[in-house]
Structures are given as C-alpha cells and as structure tokens.
Amino acid sequence: MRYVQFKIVEMAALSKSDDVKYVPFVQQMLDKAPEPIRIGKSGDKVLIPNKGQKVTDRNDPIYGQVDGEDVTNVKVMHVWKTPAMKAGVKGQEVDDTGAVDKIENKGEVVEGILGAATHARLSKGDEITPEEVYTTIGKMKHGKVQGTLSEKAKDLKNNKITDLFELSISLKERAYQDFMQPDKLRKHMAPRVNAVTAYVNDAVRRYSKFFLENGRSDKVEVVSDGVSNEVGSKTDVQMIYTDAKGKRVVKHFDLSVKTGDVGQFGQKGGGKGTASLDERFDLMQDMYNKFGLDISGVKSKFVEKEDIVSAYKEAYSHAADVLDKKLKGANLQKESEVLRQLITGLKFFGTLGDDRIRLVDFSDKGYYVLDFKRLSKLYLNADIDLGARVEYSKRDKGVGKPTLVIYNKLEPKKTKQKLFQVRMYMDDTGYVRNYIEKGSLLKVLTKVRGNY
Secondary structure (H helix, E strand, C coil): CCEECCCCCCCCCCCCHHHHHHHHHHHHHHCCCCCCEEECCCCCEEEEECCCCCCCCCCCECCEEECCEEECCCEHHHECCCHHHHHHHHCCCECCCCCECCCCCHHHHHHHHHHHHHHHHHHHCCCCCHHHHHHHHHHCEECCCEEEEEEEEECCCCCCCEEEEEEEEECCHHHHHHHCCHHHHHHHHHHHHHHHHHHHHHHCHHHHCCCCCCCCCCEEEEEEECCCCCCCCCEEEEEEEECCCCCEEEEEEEEEEEECCCCEEEEEECCCCCCCHHHHHHHHHHHHHCCCCCCHHHHHHHHHCCCHHHHHHHHHHHHHHHHHHHHCCHHHCCCCHHHHHHHHHHHHHHHCCCCCCEEEEECCCCEEEECHHHHHHHCCCCCCCEEEEEEECCCCCCCCCEEEEEEECCCCHHHCCEEEEEEEEECCCCCEEEEEEECHHHHHHHEEEECC
16 A cells, blocks of 8 residues: 655644644544545645544644545544634534534624615615614525625605615635624624624714605615725725716715724734844834834844743843933924824824724724824823833733823823824734724724714
8 A cells, every 4th residue: 555744844733732632532533434634734724634643732633535545644633623613622622513602703794784784774765773784684695705685775765666685795715704693793793793783884974864765766775895905904885876966976975993892903914023123123024114203213122032932132222211301291282203203103003094984993892983184183182191102011021011001191180081002912822913902092082973
C-alpha cells in the first residue's frame, strides 16, 4: 500500500499544550468514521478517517486518506478546532448541524435587520413592532448571501391605487445564514431588534406615509448591501423610488452602524508579529499623523526595545506628552490647530472623513445616533479643557499594554470625561492593532438622536 506524507508544517490546529481538552471531541468525530474531518490551521484540508480508531492524547496518530491518498503523519493536534468543539469545551449549545448556537457577528447581522425593518416601516405606512420585523425576514426568499422580498400595499387614501415595495439584502455568508433565521434572531438579538425598530420608527417616519398617501402608484426599493463596502466605514442602505416628475431618486441612509454600545469606532493595524520594529513604528506614526501628532522623536528608543509591548509603551507615553503640551490652552482659541487636527482624526476613523455619515449604535439598551460634525463644540467651550495621559492595563498579567487617553481636565478627578482613547491590542501571534474608542464626552458632544 502506498502512503504519502501530507504536508502539515505550520498548519497545526490543536497545537497548544492545553488543547488536550479537545481530545474527547476528536474521538467523537472518529466514532463517526468515515465521515470527513477537517484538518489544518484553517480547516482547508479534509481527512477521511479509517474506522475503529481510538485516541487519548493530542499526539496520537489518525489514519485515513487526504485527497485520495493514504497518510500516516496526521495527528490529533492537526484536527481543525471547529466552532462546535469550542462551544462544547465552554459548555455552549450547538444546533442540529453542529454549529454553535449563537450569532457569530452581530454587527454584520444588524445591517440586514436594519434593511428589513426599513422595508416593513415603509410598506406599512405606520409604526411597526419588532414582531413585524421578524415576519418580514421570514417572508423573504433567501439565498446563500442574499435575500429578496416583493410586497404590494394599498394606498391609504385610495384603495384602487397599489404601491410596490421591493427589498434586497446582501451580507457575507456566515452573517446571512444567521440573519435568515427569525427564531435565532429572536433568541439571541431580541433587544437589538427592538433598538433597530425604535430607530426606524423615528428616522423613517417622514417617508412612512409619503408613498401610501400621494395618490399615485409607486415602486419603492430598499437595498441593504453589507458586502460591497466591506473595507469602508459606511453601511450602504438605499431607498430608491420615482418622484412625481418621473425622476429616479436614490436616497442613501448615510450611516456607520455599530452594535453593542462598544467604544471602538476605528482601528489601525500595527503589523504582524514577524514585522520589524521599524515597520511597526511607521504604521503607528501613520495613525498618529491622522491626529496631527509627530512622534518621530521616540523612534530610536522604540526600535531598540526587546519586545513590542515595551516599545509601544515608550511610543504611547511620548505621544501623550507631546499631545498634552499642544493641548494647553487650545480650547481658548476659536481656530485652534491642535483641536482641528484632533477633530479631523476622529472624523477619519469614525466616518472616513465624510461629514454626511452618522454613527448609529444599536445595543441591548436601545439606540443612539452621533454626528461627528458636532465636534466643533470643542472650540471656545469654557467647560472643556482637554489633556492627554497614558494608562496601562492591569489585566495583562503585568505586561501593561498602553492606552492614550484624551480627557476633560475640568471634570472632577474621579469622573474625568474621556473624549476618546487609543488602545493597544495584541493577539497571540504578536499581531498588533490600535483601537480608537469613543468616550462619554464624545457621545455628549455629538449625540443627535436616541432613546437612552
């Protein structure tokens, strides 16, 4: 019999020593042989296991075929760590297909919910309930990544006139598979569906009766595209109709949608774990350039550090010192350059610099809408005197990753309001991200609408 050595270098999945807890789940898979088992770091290879195998250790071999060839060098540690396995270790539920019974990316799913709620509100011509949003999703014709719905509605003043409302929603595959299940949404996202419903009842109210009371037959399209603008900030929800003069109108809902009332509204990559400190510094300098901060004076100290966290602590501390000096007295100047640059940076990360876009956050508490144009309130505000400081995390086992905080010095010491902060994050591979997160002061200054 011919055997091949399947290449598994740098593809180990259960590669950590504490992954021994997954061994029982691998045994459950082997008990179902010859059902296929996904292997490798990303699960992109498939092993057809032989029957009757028993394993008790992550180093135990698994015999079978890959791409039709017998292999001998596959071990338990090479089995892909599936979502169902992770859920099992945590004691979480899985559905009938073995998938984890949770919404994987609520931020993406909520974009589809927003499109469905907008359609429901427009086609009804009056306020809707969350249950009507679930009903709308259930009525859609669903595909793998896209769904459609076409509904007719009688004119509210003349029932001989009929309007046509069409809905089209596109999401990435995993998000769409969650979105298309109303019962799953009701179980895991009910408070956020409630928040979207409240927002739509308010934001779309001026259109709600327009189409159903204008005495003519309308065709209204609601298009929610959560795929095309994946790298941008904007959520692409459109309402398309023909006006009284026969002109096609495209109304964009210029929104950057967030969910969960999380602080993050922007980020800047800091390079892979294999990147040089020179490369990492240049990436960080590019981020601070958006806020008008030149931190080049600390580069020599940065690149001399032996580890990335120490280097970042040096750079963040330097940035705090530079910015704090620049901020002194800035609020007393109507056209303060440092404030202008800070506002420009916040707009860049919040809306990609597009003043038409508003940030809307849907959470279990409700919703609120922020308009970054209102940051101009920072000028000549006697109640605000901004300062900068650096803080270090206490939950990193002494590592102390840094956070640059911009805050209002006039607030009491224990309640100083943060405008925003830049926080270092690093994953297990050494990849760094710089998260830009809003503070309570930013919300106070820019909130234009909300129910909490």
